[in-house]
Amino acid sequence: xxxxxxxxxxxxxxxxxxxxxxxxxxxxxxxxxxxxxxxxxxxxxxxxxxxxxxxxxxxxxxxxxxxxxxxxxxxxxxxxxxxxxxxxxxxxxxxxxxxxxxxxxxxxxxxxxxxxxxxxxxxxxxxxxxxxxxxxxxxxxxxxxxxxxxxx
Amino acid sequence: xxxxxxxxxxxxxxxxxxxxxxxxxxxxxxxxxxxxxxxxxxxxxxxxxxxxxxxxxxxxxxxxxxxxxxxxxxxxxxxxxxxxxxxxxxxxxxxxxxxxxxxxxxxxxxxxxxxxxxxxxxxxxxxxxxxxxxxxxxxxxxxxxxxxxxxxxxxxxxxxxxxxxxxxxxxxxxxxxxxxxxxxxxxxxxxxxxxxxxxxxxxxxxxxxxxxxxxxxxxxxxxxxxxxxxxxxxxxxxxxxxxxxxxxxxxxxxxxxxxxxxxxxxxxxxxxxxxxxxxxxxxxxxxxxxxxxxxxxxxxxxxxxxxxxxxxxxxxxxxxxxxxxxxxxxxxxxxxxxxxxxxxxxxxxxxxxxxxxxxxxxxxxxxxxxxxxxxxxxxxxxxxxxxxxxxxxxxxxxxxxxxxxxxxxxxxxxxxxxxxxxxxxxxxxxxxxxxxxxxxxxxxxxxxxxxxxxxxxxxxxxxxxxxxxxxxxxxxxxxxxxxxxxxxxxxxxxxxxxxxxxxxxxxxxxxxxxxxxxxxxxxxxxxxxxxxxxxxxxxxxxxxxxxxxxxxxxxxxxxxxxxxxxxxxxxxxxxxxxxxxxxxxxxxxxxxxxxxxxxxxxxxxxxxxxxxxxxxxxxxxxxxxxxxxxxxxxxxxxxxxxxxxxxxxxxxxxxxxxxxxxxxxxxxxxxxxxxxxxxxxxxxxxxxxxxxxxxxxxxxxxxxxxxxxxxxxxxxxxxxxxxxxxxxxxxxxxxxxxxxxxxxxxx
Numbered sequence: 001x002x003x004x005x006x007x008x009x010x011x012x013x014x015x016x017x018x019x020x021x022x023x024x025x026x027x028x029x030x031x032x033x034x035x036x037x038x039x040x041x042x043x044x045x046x047x048x049x050x051x052x053x054x055x056x057x058x059x060x061x062x063x064x065x066x067x068x069x070x071x072x073x074x075x076x077x078x079x080x081x082x083x084x085x086x087x088x089x090x091x092x093x094x095x096x097x098x099x100x101x102x103x104x105x106x107x108x109x110x111x112x113x114x115x116x117x118x119x120x121x122x123x124x125x126x127x128x129x130x131x132x133x134x135x136x137x138x139x140x141x142x143x144x145x146x147x148x149x150x151x152x
Numbered sequence: 153x154x155x156x157x158x159x160x161x162x163x164x165x166x167x168x169x170x171x172x173x174x175x176x177x178x179x180x181x182x183x184x185x186x187x188x189x190x191x192x193x194x195x196x197x198x199x200x201x202x203x204x205x206x207x208x209x210x211x212x213x214x215x216x217x218x219x220x221x222x223x224x225x226x227x228x229x230x231x232x233x234x235x236x237x238x239x240x241x242x243x244x245x246x247x248x249x250x251x252x253x254x255x256x257x258x259x260x261x262x263x264x265x266x267x268x269x270x271x272x273x274x275x276x277x278x279x280x281x282x283x284x285x286x287x288x289x290x291x292x293x294x295x296x297x298x299x300x301x302x303x304x305x306x307x308x309x310x311x312x313x314x315x316x317x318x319x320x321x322x323x324x325x326x327x328x329x330x331x332x333x334x335x336x337x338x339x340x341x342x343x344x345x346x347x348x349x350x351x352x353x354x355x356x357x358x359x360x361x362x363x364x365x366x367x368x369x370x371x372x373x374x375x376x377x378x379x380x381x382x383x384x385x386x387x388x389x390x391x392x393x394x395x396x397x398x399x400x401x402x403x404x405x406x407x408x409x410x411x412x413x414x415x416x417x418x419x420x421x422x423x424x425x426x427x428x429x430x431x432x433x434x435x436x437x438x439x440x441x442x443x444x445x446x447x448x449x450x451x452x453x454x455x456x457x458x459x460x461x462x463x464x465x466x467x468x469x470x471x472x473x474x475x476x477x478x479x480x481x482x483x484x485x486x487x488x489x490x491x492x493x494x495x496x497x498x499x500x501x502x503x504x505x506x507x508x509x510x511x512x513x514x515x516x517x518x519x520x521x522x523x524x525x526x527x528x529x530x531x532x533x534x535x536x537x538x539x540x541x542x543x544x545x546x547x548x549x550x551x552x553x554x555x556x557x558x559x560x561x562x563x564x565x566x567x568x569x570x571x572x573x574x575x576x577x578x579x580x581x582x583x584x585x586x587x588x589x590x591x592x593x594x595x596x597x598x599x600x601x602x603x604x605x606x607x608x609x610x611x612x613x614x615x616x617x618x619x620x621x622x623x624x625x626x627x628x629x630x631x632x633x634x635x636x637x638x639x640x641x642x643x644x645x646x647x648x649x650x651x652x653x654x655x656x657x658x659x660x661x662x663x664x665x666x667x668x669x670x671x672x673x674x675x676x677x678x679x680x681x682x683x684x685x686x687x688x689x690x691x692x693x694x695x696x697x698x699x700x701x702x703x704x705x706x707x708x709x710x711x712x713x714x715x716x717x718x719x720x721x722x723x724x725x726x727x728x729x730x731x732x733x734x735x736x737x738x739x740x741x742x743x744x745x746x747x748x749x750x751x752x753x754x755x756x757x758x759x760x761x762x763x764x765x766x767x768x769x770x771x772x773x774x775x776x777x778x779x780x781x782x783x784x785x786x787x788x789x790x791x792x793x794x795x796x797x798x799x800x801x802x803x804x805x806x807x808x809x810x811x812x813x814x815x816x817x818x819x820x821x822x823x824x825x826x827x828x829x830x831x832x833x834x835x836x837x838x839x840x841x842x843x844x845x846x847x848x849x850x851x852x853x854x855x856x857x858x859x860x861x862x863x864x865x866x867x868x869x870x871x872x873x874x875x876x877x878x879x880x881x882x883x884x885x886x887x888x889x890x891x892x893x894x895x896x897x898x899x
Contacts, residue, residue: 015433022453026408031400032393034575035452036526037608041835044526071393080392087391091383091801094809095222096390097397097526097575122844129835131526131576132222133812135846137805 003064005030006073016062021045023061024070032071032100036129043128046101047071053108055127071100074107082152083107086145094132102128106142114149116142168318168363174208174355177315177363178215204233204311206247207319207355212237212339213245218300219547220248220386221525221577223864224802225300227384231799232304235377236312236370238336239351241385248571298766298862301798305860306369313367321364322357323349372796381801386573398545398572399530399605406532406601407436409593410455412462413444413614416469416828418691421445424464432458441592448593452605459607469828471689478689478825479517482622485642485686492645492685493661495670499678504628504636512627512717516709517889518702519822521618522838523695527575528611533590534601535559539566540591541601545574547581551654555584559591578813579694583616583653612838613830616650617823618695619643622686623706628678629718634725636678639710641666641703644686650693661685668700668765668869669707673732681707690825696813697865700765704869705818705876705890708761712877713886722877723748723760723773734793734857735762735769741791741852746773751881755779756786759877761870767859768866769793772811774847774874778882782897785815785847785875790867795860797853803863807851810867816841818872820893845898 002011005028012027019038024030024047033056036044040055047056050066075081080088083106093099102125109116109124116124121142130138168177206213214237216229230246316336323341324331326349333344340348372379389395414421424445426438435458437448447458472478505511531544533556540560542552549569557564574581590604606614621643628636645662663670665683695701715725723743730736739762742748752758755778762771770792777784790807797803821838824831832838853863876887879896887895 018453022451025400026451026453029402031396034526035399035528035608037835038456039608039834039836041839042526075392077388077392077394084391088383088387091381091387091805093222093384093387093390094224094805095525095527095574095576096386096395097222099390100393103391103393125843127842129526129840129842131524131578131813131840133809133816133841133846134805135812135841135843136808136849138843139846 001062003061004067006068006070012061014061017060019057020047020059020061020064020068021056024056024068030070030072034097034100036098036101041129042098043101043105044098046104046128048104048108051108051111053105071104074104081107082148083110083141083145086141086148089144090137090141092134092137092141094134098128098130102130102138106138106145109142110146110149114146116146168315168359169203170359171206171208174206174352175359176203176207177205177311177318178203204308205237205315207315207351207358209352211245211352212239212243213247215247217248218304219545219571219574219581221545221547221574221581223300223806224384224799226386227382228301228798228802229304229308230385231377231382232308233312235375236309237316239339241382243339246385298768298864298866301862302860305796309369310367313369314363314365317367318358318361318363319351319354321361322354325357325361326354378798379796379800382799384802395573397527397575398543399527399575401532401543401572401603403532403534403543403601403603406603407448407597408450408452408455409446409448409590409602409604410452410459411441411444411446411589411604411606411610412459412464413610414464414466415613416466417471417614417825417830418443419469419828420467422465422467424462426462428463429458429461432461437597438462439593439596441589444589446589446593446604448597448602455605456607469825471825471828473827475824475826478620479622481689482620482642482686485684486624486640487684490642490684490686492665492683493663493670494680494682495663495666496679496681498676498680499636501636501638501678501680504678505626505638508628510628512629512714514625514710514713514888516623516625516706518621518705519890520620520690520692520824521695521817521821522612522615522823522832523578523580523618524612524615524835524838525574525576525578525580528606528608529580529586530603530605531587531590532601532603533587533594535591535594535598537598538562539568540594541568541570542587543570543572544587545572545577545581546584546587547577548584552584552587555588555654556591559588560595578696579698580615582650582694585614585653608835609833613833615823616653616691616693618701619646619692619699620689621702621706623703623710625706625710625713627710627714627717629714632718632720634676634711634714634718634720634729637676637711637714638678638680639669639707640682640684641669641706642684642686643699643702644688644692646692646694646698649688649691653691664699666703667698668703668763672707672764673735673762673769674711674726674729675731676729696810697765697868700763700865700869704761704763704765705872708763708870708873709876709888712759712873712880716880726760726762730762732769734854735764737854737856738762738769738771738791738793741854742771742773742789745789745791745850745852746775746787748773755882757878757881757883759874759879759881761873761877763866763869765866765869766862768861768863770866770870772867772870772874774871774878776875776878776882779899781899783879783882784899785845788847788849790849791852791854792863792866793854793857794863795857796855798860800853803853804851806863807867808849810863810865811849811871812841812846814868814871815875818875818890818892819845819898820891822891
């Protein structure tokens with residue numbers, strides 16, 4: 001089957017019930033997408049499908065409709081997305097393992113709502129667990145990124 | 153103890169050795185005449201170099217042997233070297249280095265010696281033997297106990313300074329300029345004529361020069377990095393999905409393995425049928441390992457599915473079947489026979505209690521908890537006839553060498569360990585079961601690298617959890633003051649459980665049973681803290697702040713009960729009782745930050761707690777509201793005394809994270825076992841705190857003390873007690889057992 005990830009078309013030969021997460025990580029080698037729980041409870045595997053944030057661990061690849069964007073396609077160290085730049089500015093990460101998913105959830109939020117209230121931020125981000133407890137910095141970084149998005 | 157401390161302060165010299173195309177600088181451990189278990193493996197006149205700086209044609213590499221599990225250890229170690237070496241962090245490579253007995257953690261050795269030898273005398277010599285055994289085995293290259301900064305603060309700066317001065321001598325030799333006229337900046341030696349030489353160019357000459365030893369470290373006023381906000385070396389990678397963790401690592405030709413362990417924790421495997429599993433796509437093999445079976449496939453998910461499909465017969469867990477029995481075992485341990493330590497016994501508790509008619513008494517409980525770093529554990533192991541290679545995220549590389557060596561039947565020195573980035577730990581990676589199991593598989597597939605990845609369910613339900621603990625308190629109040637505080641704490645020994653898995657027995661009292669309780673900075677006329685050793689129950693391990701994680705709650709919440717009975721204010725009475733000037737400043741700081749002035753009213757409440765753990769006094773004030781949806785945690789104020797804040801940004805992040813971590817678990821987390829099987833195996837039933845529950849947190853680092861201390865763990869112990877105090881103030885409900893969600897709702 002064919003799928004489009006980060007602007008590239010890939011051909012994979014896998015079972016249709018294999019979660020998108022594992023197709024990305026093990027078949028395509030896109031390891032910025034993280035495995036944390038496998039049951040859509042932690043958000044580490046968040047990617048965009050046609051701009052919407054989804055949990056790739058719960059998305060059978062056979063049912064996938066739309067183009068996938070991962071953290072690796074959102075921006076790069078040399079061409080940062082506004083959310084990634086804000087994450088660096090605020091030094092959000094500790095272990096960093098959840099941050100791919102946090103950034104993808106934040107980017108989807110800001111694409112839809114570039115002026116989110118505190119409550120909007122909490123609503124959009126509460127599906128993403130951070131075991132290191134970086135939530136205070138995530139909040140600040142989302143607000144900084146929102147300002148960048150609005151002024152762009 | 154005295155000898156060890158003298159040794160750790162004085163006996164490292166910075167030396168150098170020539171390496172291919174350059175030079176390496178590091179600390180020499182010279183075998184001193186006095187006995188020191190750290191040095192038993194060195195012969196007379198022998199010395200071992202611990203390299204921290206390597207300079208060759210490729211540039212400068214800083215070696216940071218303490219593991220980075222998210223706490224920023226690589227950055228802080230690199231910054232300490234760079235402060236004196238005059239390099240910028242974006243110019244250098246950072247390498248955790250190979251496991252080596254030379255990377256001894258002297259700060260943890262001090263901590264361990266304290267732990268093992270509480271009473272001196274006979275206890276000390278017995279403990280010394282145990283300490284020696286542990287240290288020999290692991291070479292003390294261990295990351296834990298909030299020791300990375302205390303251990304490296306002088307050593308790493310000195311390595312940087314000696315390297316810098318040697319490079320200047322090399323430049324002087326090469327150019328004829330006087331060394332005293334040379335300066336250094338950004339990885340170059342600056343010459344009087346305005347030209348400069350890169351360190352890499354000077355490295356071959358530097359290798360031939362005896363490094364000077366009498367170098368004065370720069371005064372704090374001259375620091376350009378320490379105390380100022382730093383950009384973490386991994387922050388760009390961790391914000392762009394380009395940081396590779398252990399679970400992301402690939403080795404050519406590797407296969408993927410998944411494990412199905414006996415659901416009953418550490419119970420045995422009796423037999424299995426892999427028929428269905430072997431029919432599944434991509435599955436090549438199913439093998440037995442200790443306590444379980446492993447499926448080998450060509451992809452992680454296929455291995456997970458295949459492991460699930462294996463039918464197995466299991467034996468029972470070697471501990472009680474119901475939680476009631478676990479709690480009963482603790483309750484039954486408050487006896488003279490089980491008395492483990494009584495390190496505090498001021499005044500006369502018994503007389504005070506006998507003389508008064510009104511005794512305040514209560515019982516407290518803290519549950520088993522999973523570590524659950526967000527990255528599930530994994531390891532790649534390749535075993536060949538005469539060597540083995542391991543790639544994993546770990547805090548205990550030396551244990552791994554030994555264990556893999558044993559399993560593979562080879563010399564531990566023939567086991568190469570590559571330390572990989574970790575997606576959190578909280579103490580989880582002080583264990584190495586995943587590596588041992590990967591090695592057991594790999595010896596059955598020699599020459600093939602085997603990557604074993606745990607599913608979240610296997611990881612959480614087979615974690616070696618935080619200790620279960622119980623406290624019983626009695627107290628007397630008089631004239632509005634706390635007069636008598638008698639606290640007994642019962643738990644199994646974490647250290648005994650943990651070390652038993654490394655084949656080590658640890659004799660003597662376990663001071664973790666009373667850590668965070670016996671050594672608190674409050675002077676009460678009659679005060680006694682007694683540790684009771686409960687029998688081994690479920691296997692347990694070090695969980696962020698270890699004994700203090702439960703005892704900070706017990707001690708402070710118990711003190712709150714007495715203060716309330718006395719009719720006093722929790723902050724004012726703590727300030728009155730506080731007998732340590734540093735601790736008092738910490739309490740005063742949170743009182744001032746929070747504007748503490750008694751009762752808030754309107755369904756709001758504040759609590760305060762102070763715990764000294766790992767040498768750090770850390771106080772927290774928490775404010776909650778009782779809303780129609782339950783308790784909402786609104787604000788937290790934290791102050792901690794650490795001597796010197798090395799990086800204020802990372803300090804702030806670690807303190808806030810420690811508070812969130814502690815509060816999340818206090819709110820809603822526990823691991824319970826039914827017939828040995830964990831009832832929680834994923835984040836649906838073990839949630840922690842989510843963003844919408846996160847309070848605003850204000851942090852202040854105090855620098856009044858003369859010791860430099862680490863901040864990874866100290867914010868954890870006081871948090872639950874401050875929360876319980878706030879909930880009591882807001883609702884009148886006294887919470888004596890975690891998780892609090894058993895008794896109140898959280899908004």
